[in-house]
Amino acid sequence: MSRRRGQVIIYAALIMALLLLSVASIIYLSLTTYRKVRREYVEGIINNIDVEFEKVLRLILADATQLYNETAVIDQPRAYAHEKFSFWVKALIAQLSQLGVNANITLPNIELQPNKTVYNQSLEARYVNNLLKMYWYSIQSLSAIAARIDVDAPQLGFYGWSKTILILLNVSIDLDSITQVRRGSDLYTAVNVYVNKEYGLPVENLYNESFRVKYFDTSVGRWLDAEISAVENNGGGNYTLLLSKQAGGPLPSETEKILMLWVEDRRGIVVELYTYDHIDYVVREDAISQYYPDYPKTKQVYVFEVLMNGTWLWLNRPLPSPGTYPIPIPPVKQLRVYSTIHGVDDPNMVELPSQVEEWTPDYKRPTLRFADWRKRFGPGDKLVFIVPFNETGVRRQKIRIKWFHDADTPPPTYKIQISLEPPFAYIDNGVYKLQLVANPGYSDWIDWSISLHANDYHVEYTLYGYDVYEMRSGYWFPMKLPGGDWQVLVGPIRAIAYRENNIVVVPPLDQSIEGELYHRELIIVPYGVDYFLYFGYFYWNKTTTLDYRYLTLFGQISGTPDDVHTSKRMKYASIQLSDPNEFITGNFTTYNPRRPWLSNVMHRWRAINDAGNFGYWAAQYNNYNGQIMFTNEETYTLLTTNPYSSYSEVWAWSTYDYARRVLSYDLLTWDGSRNYKINAGTEMKVFFAGMIYNGGYVSQPYEDDYVWNDGSLDNGYPLYYVYPFRQSTGGELPQVYYRMFLESYIPVIESISY
């Protein structure tokens, strides 16, 4: 019996086990069936989202890249992309919420490629984030967009569907492949490009219109469209473009590897590529180090301008160069300039303050879009940057002009500050404040045209003026001044005040006349330097006879009623002589309110002494503060050649009113007994730089009215001694720096590469 009972138990156990397995399988089957039913219910929705999600991103990327290509501003296409994507997401969620489906959209950060170096171009690690990214202007460029969607349908018991969409167009140029090839009887320039899209898939359906190529034609100094004669599809996304000039023939061999390429695939997605992404220069200064190798030349900072054809300018003069490479046409915000600080062997380069300015195509006038960064670099534009050579002994610097690849590169920040306190505009360059009479109606303020405020003091600069008005009790000169109002254009690192017209004002008569003198004037205030620059071009429209011979080009006036007998007053003047190794020094009168007429002394005037002997600079200063005027060779030549050589001077005098101190470069010294005729068609080009510095001391006075007239003040007025001095430390600095502003000592580009 026990055996039978055991068998029953075994059978029962087996049956139980089978039953339990059946239960498990039934439950699993039930669950699976339930899920299958739910999945099929949402499958259509999911497919709809899947297809449309990809399509929407593709459309947005196409539009955004085309928009960026047109506008050169990333904000607009990025805002457009976010707005459209947000629109689609809202529409999607509105649809899905009706069906009880939840969708969550996120913008992932996906690494597209690590950093690498290709053809001497450092390509950064590239990511797509914040919806879309564009890395252009390099030899390998891409546009990409990415987003992720997570979908749950709780009511249908469906969870966890997600998809990340990445769309991109990636193009690279094979620089080594650029060469001339023959097809039939014709020669072309061949360029191989590789085009692929997301997941490395080759793009196989491009054709001629998918590509656009620009090359630089040195003969016209412009970027021109190359003719794409044929596009050969080599398979695998590799295309050979056969290029020729518009007039036929291969591209110029000297610039055939300097190309800009646009590719637009069939989806409408655009990328822009350049075969080079920087230009390296070695620049040498010839003005100071070779003469003063140990001098602490802290003020030797140049403001260079580079034109599209690659020409560098300093003071509107081209730098000698072994060659030029053109600057391409990226959005101007992409452009940056780097330089060594400690000389050409310095392993580190730092970013220099820079900006792009728009000028007229002849580069003579700034336009109203002066510092507009919402554009591409183009003809008439200048890339302006500030290069220091201000370390002792540093004569060469390595400089790199670069254009960033990331389209999200921000525009340069403003370092120049401008404030308006009518009628004045103040331009603060971080070192000084240049005060300008910028309001309409004040252009007759001759001695307030420019004031330079620094070291808690200011000196006023006079500009061009001519003729003298005879009043009942004396003379008013100059009688006539170029008129018109200044237009102040401010960029991130330099400001320009500009005026151009035919207006001449006659302050003593409260009149203005037109048609006598055309003038175009520029005052340039760079950031962080100790100087400003003035350029004036004057053209006499008709023959004009001045009532009295007098024409001044520019000058300085200091001294006000408020600074009489204070230490702020400028006390001394130094003037370089025609032998540039020499300069003279003298002091101005001291103001005596009880005998103000004693203040009025002509220290150097052509009528009485050696004022016609002058050089490239003149300065006035005290023991801790001073300001200098430097001129250039062109203006100096104007002053010292016929018909003006007999009349020109640096006029130094102290005035009757508060013993103001005057120094001016005069083309025609004043003669109260003669008139003077200036013929129609006469041109005058005037340049000077105003620089602030720390002044200096004088010593070893002596008597010589031919050098520095004392007005006989030492005879009976011992408190008001006026002397020339044999020694002056205040004249040393201008003596060091004057070559910086001379054409003969312009910096030189020693080498150039990319």
Next chain:
Amino acid sequence: MRRRGVSRILEAVFAAMLIIEAAYISYFLMVPPNPSTPRESEGLYRLGYSLLTSISRNNGLDRLIFDEQWNVRPNWENDLKVTVTSLLPSNILFNITVYNATMDPSSGFIKLVKINRVPISNVESSDAFLKIGETTQITYIYATRNPNNGKLQIYYIYLVLGVLRGV
């Protein structure tokens, strides 16, 4: 005593069988009374989405609604009706309504504007859908780009499908 032990085992076996049977029956109870209904519903869903996906593929809907200048084609509703009719079995009833979705810039809400001027349907009246057994409504979101202004446009397509029986 021995017989009682065996009967206990048999009781246990029968109890287990009852549980299994209950579970098995419950599986069938999950299915709605009309066994054809879920299959029809699923099928209509799939059919509807498949239809709209194929029409929308490669911007097909753009070409149906707009001409090359992106002007609304006259009688595009009929063209769409013909297209859909040709893609569906003859016993399937359909009604399509197309809305242009725009975003109200002030509120941020999506506004829908119906763009088909005449019904796109193979039935005279939408009442026909009330008289048949099973219907399904599908919402399809369709994005495209107006080449004239480069603007992204979004359309909602509402599709109602039904199966006509006894034909």
